[in-house]
Structures are given as C-alpha cells and as structure tokens.
Amino acid sequence: MTHAALILNAGSSSLKFAVYVDADETPEASGQVDRIGPGPDHAEITLADASGTALPVNAPGSLEDHQQALNAALSGLRDNFPDIQIGAVGHRVVHGGPDFTAPTLIDDEVLGRLTELEPLAPLHQPHCLSGIRAAQAAFPDAQQVACFDTSFHRSMPRLNEIYAIPREYYDDGIRRYGFHGISYDYISGALRQTDPQLSSGRVVVAHLGNGASLCALRNGKSVATTMGFSALDGLAMGTRSGQIDPGVLLYLLDQGMAPADLSNMLYRKSGLLGLSGLSNDMRTLENSDLPEAAEAVSYFIQRLQRGIAEMAAAMEGLDGIVFTAGIGEHSASIRAETCRGLAWMGVTLDDAANQKGAAVISAPESRIAVRVMATREDLVILRAVRKLAA
Ligand code: AMP
Numbered sequence: 001m002t003h004a005a006l007i008l009n010a011g012s013s014s015l016k017f018a019v020y021v022d023a024d025e026t027p028e029a030s031g032q033v034d035r036i037g038p039g040p041d042h043a044e045i046t047l048a049d050a051s052g053t054a055l056p057v058n059a060p061g062s063l064e065d066h067q068q069a070l071n072a073a074l075s076g077l078r079d080n081f082p083d084i085q086i087g088a089v090g091h092r093v094v095h096g097g098p099d100f101t102a103p104t105l106i107d108d109e110v111l112g113r114l115t116e117l118e119p120l121a122p123l124h125q126p127h128c129l130s131g132i133r134a135a136q137a138a139f140p141d142a143q144q145v146a147c148f149d150t151s152f153h154r155s156m157p158r159l160n161e162i163y164a165i166p167r168e169y170y171d172d173g174i175r176r177y178g179f180h181g182i183s184y185d186y187i188s189g190a191l192r193q194t195d196p197q198l199s200s201g202r203v204v205v206a207h208l209g210n211g212a213s214l215c216a217l218r219n220g221k222s223v224a225t226t227m228g229f230s231a232l233d234g235l236a237m238g239t240r241s242g243q244i245d246p247g248v249l250l251y252l253l254d255q256g257m258a259p260a261d262l263s264n265m266l267y268r269k270s271g272l273l274g275l276s277g278l279s280n281d282m283r284t285l286e287n288s289d290l291p292e293a294a295e296a297v298s299y300f301i302q303r304l305q306r307g308i309a310e311m312a313a314a315m316e317g318l319d320g321i322v323f324t325a326g327i328g329e330h331s332a333s334i335r336a337e338t339c340r341g342l343a344w345m346g347v348t349l350d351d352a353a354n355q356k357g358a359a360v361i362s363a364p365e366s367r368i369a370v371r372v373m374a375t376r377e378d379l380v381i382l383r384a385v386r387k388l389a390a
Contacts, residue, residue: 089142092182149180188220234307286333
C-alpha cells in the first residue's frame with residue numbers, strides 16, 4: 001500500500017483532483033470531472049499519470065453532485081492505481097473570511113464556520129464545502145485540510161482592507177478580502193528561492209487566468225490586491241466585469257433588473273466575453289480579426305497597466321513584475337503590450353526572452369525586473385497537508 005495525499009479543487013460544475021505519494025511534488029495521478037450537476041448532461045472524467053499520459057476511465061453517465069463526482073473519480077483511480085491508499089485530503093476553499101489566516105485542519109466546528117461564510121461567496125463557497133463533505137464521506141478516517149484563497153491577503157494594512165462606507169459595515173464583514181491568495185503564496189515562496197533580492201523588495205504579481213487579479217508584494221507579503229469583497233473587482237477577466245462604477249448597478253436595479261440577472265451578467269457575461277461578443281478565451285481573441293475582439297484585449301491590457309501602477313503606488317515604488325497563470329505564463333503578446341505601456345515606469349523588455357517565455361524577460365538595463373513564473377496552487381495545498389495532517 002502506498003499512502004497518498006489527495007488534493008481537491010471543487011468548482012461549480014467541476015472537480016479537479018490530484019494524488020501525490022511520498023515527498024514527490026509531481027502528481028502520481030491527476031484529473032478532472034466536468035459537467036457535474038442534476039440534469040441530463042453526461043459528466044466527463046479525465047485521468048492522467050505522472051507523465052501526463054491519459055488513462056482509461058469508465059464513462060460516468062450523469063453525476064448529480066460532488067459526492068457522486070468524487071466517487072466516480074475514485075473508482076477511476078482505484079482501477080488504475082490499486083495500491084494507493086488516501087491518508088489525507090487537501091481542499092482549495094474560496095473564502096476564509098476575516099479569521100482563517102492560514103491552512104486549517106477541518107473538524108465539525110471549522111466546517112460550521114466555513115458554512116457561515118457562504119453568504120460572502122454564494123456562487124463558490126457552497127461547492128467547496130460540498131467537496132469537503134464528499135471527501136469526509138469517502139474517507140471518514142482521513143484528515144482534511146482547508147487552504148483559503150483569502151488567507152494570504154490578511155497581511156494587508158487596514159487602510160487597504162476598508163471601504164469608505166459607514167464603519168459598521170466593516171464589522172459586518174464588508175471589507176476587501178482579496179482572492180487568488182494560494183497562487184500568490186506559491187509565487188512569493190518561489191521568488192524567495194529564485195531571486196531573494198527581488199523578493200525582499202516591491203513586486204507586483206499579475207495572476208492572469210480566466211479570473212485575473214494583481215497583488216502588491218512587499219518583502220514577500222501581500223499589502224494590496226485588486227480584488228476586494230468579491231472576486232468581481234479590479235481587472236477585467238474572462239467573463240467578469242472587473243472594476244465598475246457601483247452607480248451602474250444601482251441604475252440597473254432601479255430599472256427593474258433582478259439581482260440574480262445582474263449577478264449573472266457581472267460574473268458570467270462580462271469581461272472579455274461581454275466586450276468581444278465572441279469568447280472569454282484570450283487565445284480565441286488574439287486569433288480573431290473582429291474589431292470587438294481587439295477592443296476587448298486592449299481594455300484588458302489597459303486595466304492591467306493601470307492596476308500595476310496602482311499597486312506600485314500602494315508600495316511607493318516598484319522593483320519587479322511577475323506574470324503568472326494561463327495568460328501571464330503563455331501570452332507573449334499580452335506581456336509585451338502591457339510592458340510597452342509601462343516604459344515610463346522603467347520597464348524595458350528583452351523581446352527575444354519574452355517570445356521564448358524565459359524566466360527573466362526584462363532587458364539587462366531595465367530598472368524594473370520582469371519575470372514569468374508558473375503558478376502551482378496544488379503544491380501550496382499539498383505542503384499544507386503534509387505539515388498539518390500527521
Ligand atoms: P487559467 O485560468 O490560468 O487556466 O488561464 C486561462 C486563460 O489563459 C484563458 O484565457 C486562455 O485563453 C489563456 N491562455 C492559455 N494559453 C494561452 C496562450 N498560449 N496564449 C494566450 N492565452 C493563453
């Protein structure tokens with residue numbers, strides 16, 4: 001028997017999973033269940049081994065909830081890896097509220113407190129918690145660990161946490177929590193290893209995936225971030241609006257738009273998708289000739305440049321920029337265009353290094369260092385599991 005850690009990342013209709021054995025940081029097996037939910041749609045499962053080679057899994061039919069999805073994933077794992085026994089489970093949890101400032105072992109009391117946070121992230125938190133309940137049912141004897149997207153930002157100074165609304169709302173939990181913290185935690189740690197001098201300075205990390213945000217890191221700690229109370233604020237994203245005048249929302253509500261429709265518009269129909277009318281996927285937009293696609297990309301870049309300047313202002317200066325996540329790691333043209341507009345700050349790219357996606361893409365004379373780093377949120381969760389679960 002090989003004792004292993006299972007890392008789960010539960011989305012609204014998906015469940016990503018990865019299994020790690022011993023001290024290895026390459027997953028022995030990893031995969032994803034998609035199209036989870038009631039209704040006639042058949043779910044899909046993919047499973048791959050450590051080399052990334054796809055492995056056979058039985059077609060699951062429809063899977064009503066995360067518990068059924070986890071069971072289907074586990075049966076695929078057992079068929080392909082009969083010797084593996086799961087000893088501990090790590091979960092990505094979107095919201096840790098004001099109090100969960102670090103990864104935490106999950107017991108009934110913790111699960112109760114996380115459930116109380118559901119109203120703060122109604123679209124995401126319930127799925128994370130159903131992933132936890134599914135894993136508890138499947139592995140009643142395994143220790144379960146929660147890692148939070150919000151924890152890393154609890155080092156932010158109070159001024160960067162408050163909104164300028166009546167004070168009592170802060171006490172009711174209306175504050176800037178920030179998200180993507182597991183990714184920023186990884187980048188902060190990895191930067192400390194690869195470039196300790198830069199890591200001790202002022203760095204903006206640009207996590208540019210389907211969700212996108214910026215984090216101002218001072219000496220490796222978060223001091224400001226573009227997302228706030230929810231994961232809607234800040235940069236334009238695949239389907240989310242990013243920063244918008246709250247007056248627009250008041251106007252739409254006043255005009256009779258239902259809150260659920262407004263939420264759907266802001267989370268699922270806006271951002272790159274809304275502006276382009278074509279796609280939320282940056283690759284599709286980069287390959288399109290439509291003027292609307294070009295405008296969506298230009299808007300994305302302009303908000304990114306303004307956001308980087310805002311983060312720099314929060315740190316009273318800037319020594320480095322790190323690009324990460326799908327767009328940040330892979331789109332040389334977004335990086336080039338973003339940095340071109342930041343020349344006034346002292347950013348000069350090495351075009352050849354940028355095209356290659358090298359680790360350092362700034363020119364030697366650039367005052368601000370620019371790096372590309374792959375984020376590994378799974379590793380942050382895995383390390384927390386190894387630390388906390390005996
Ligand atoms: P993530 O959420 O981190 O998986 O990132 C997803 C985003 O990364 C999508 O908008 C993709 O279009 C984008 N992306 C991935 N690869 C590339 C690429 N080679 N060029 C441009 N965008 C990319």
